[in-house]
Amino acid sequence: MVEFAINGKKVLAEKGETILDVARREGFDIPTLCWHDALGSDGRCRLCMVEVQRGSRKRVVTSCLYPVENGIEVFTESPDVLLVRKTVLELLLARCPNSDVIQYLAKEYGVSKARYAPDNDKGKCILCNLCVKTCELNVGATALGMSGKGPLKKVTTPYGEPSHDCIGCGACVAICPTGHIYMEDRNGVRMIWNKRFDLARCPKCNRYHAPVEQLEFIARKSGTPLEELLICPDCK
Amino acid sequence: MEVDTAVVNTIIDKYGKDKSYLLAMFQDVQRQYRYLPKDAIQHICDKLNIPFSKGYEVATFYSSLSLKPRGKHTVHVCLGTACHLRGGPNILNTFERELNIKRGDTTENGLFTLESVNCLGACALAPLVRIDEQDYGKTTPGSVKKIINEYGEST
Numbered sequence: 001m002v003e004f005a006i007n008g009k010k011v012l013a014e015k016g017e018t019i020l021d022v023a024r025r026e027g028f029d030i031p032t033l034c035w036h037d038a039l040g041s042d043g044r045c046r047l048c049m050v051e052v053q054r055g056s057r058k059r060v061v062t063s064c065l066y067p068v069e070n071g072i073e074v075f076t077e078s079p080d081v082l083l084v085r086k087t088v089l090e091l092l093l094a095r096c097p098n099s100d101v102i103q104y105l106a107k108e109y110g111v112s113k114a115r116y117a118p119d120n121d122k123g124k125c126i127l128c129n130l131c132v133k134t135c136e137l138n139v140g141a142t143a144l145g146m147s148g149k150g151p152l153k154k155v156t157t158p159y160g161e162p163s164h165d166c167i168g169c170g171a172c173v174a175i176c177p178t179g180h181i182y183m184e185d186r187n188g189v190r191m192i193w194n195k196r197f198d199l200a201r202c203p204k205c206n207r208y209h210a211p212v213e214q215l216e217f218i219a220r221k222s223g224t225p226l227e228e229l230l231i232c233p234d235c236k
Numbered sequence: 237m238e239v240d241t242a243v244v245n246t247i248i249d250k251y252g253k254d255k256s257y258l259l260a261m262f263q264d265v266q267r268q269y270r271y272l273p274k275d276a277i278q279h280i281c282d283k284l285n286i287p288f289s290k291g292y293e294v295a296t297f298y299s300s301l302s303l304k305p306r307g308k309h310t311v312h313v314c315l316g317t318a319c320h321l322r323g324g325p326n327i328l329n330t331f332e333r334e335l336n337i338k339r340g341d342t343t344e345n346g347l348f349t350l351e352s353v354n355c356l357g358a359c360a361l362a363p364l365v366r367i368d369e370q371d372y373g374k375t376t377p378g379s380v381k382k383i384i385n386e387y388g389e390s391t
Contacts, residue, residue: 136287142287142289142290143287143289144289145287145289145290145292146293147292147293147296148296148297149296149297158274158277158288158289158291158292159274159292159303164288165287165288165289
């Protein structure tokens, strides 16, 4: 057991837990964008910064990666934390001026306008890596990756072309915290990552429910016959 | 460009099909073709059993790897501090005009790729141009054409 304090409140935690885990359990509000239940921490969005004091030494750290320690004092809303978080939000807002999620968070922290020149080529992507991770770890398709580095870094399929590995499941769309990834279902066809997917019709209710390629992928992985998977979840 | 799978296979085998040598394999392929063809990346990824998207991440991360076909000769125009002060940008502009390409691009006949560098360590020769291994010091916009012609005639 590890014992430490968050905003003056004594808390207990298991060894190996992060400050974010414990703080959320204890009801402290720490904003995050790149953290996810199913995928854990990545330390990319820098929103979860908190101040950690050990003895007379203070540091601002990412709470999603910092393992709890005996005797530390954590502050989630100290002036230094708020300053860092504000700066992070200014940078995110400059990168993605059109993201409503970031606009909302920025407003909450009193950031109305970024000091920095806004980007117009990044869409709503903050490079949190969730889509890349979910595609690899949850779906197992690994169709997505980062390309380039520095200001040119972006999420993409190889060469930006329709990927052989993409099954059109839309997990990346569901997990994206800012709504950057675009997917459209229309007339039995799904468009995502520049690829066209034919949607399968449920033989019982005759509704389109999932891309054929996705069902074939699941059939291959799980050994469930495709005919069974063609029946939509509502009719099962 | 047509990729010879036998050539790529030799490169893969040279490193014992070990994925930790992915970058070395890419470099060898690039030495062969002067760039990294898409088919070669795909082939290496298939052979090493790594997802294409991961191979593409590596290939786009390193600026020494090129995904676009490159010219027979690479022109490096130095824009380091000394060369910059002595007119490096003018030299680059002249190359762009004479070769009719932009920085980073390759001429249509596949002879030259034009690039800028941030210092070649020969500041006394500023403004410096390096073509492949050959240095041309104290260049002027007037001498650019002469330099280009040296290569035009030999090929």
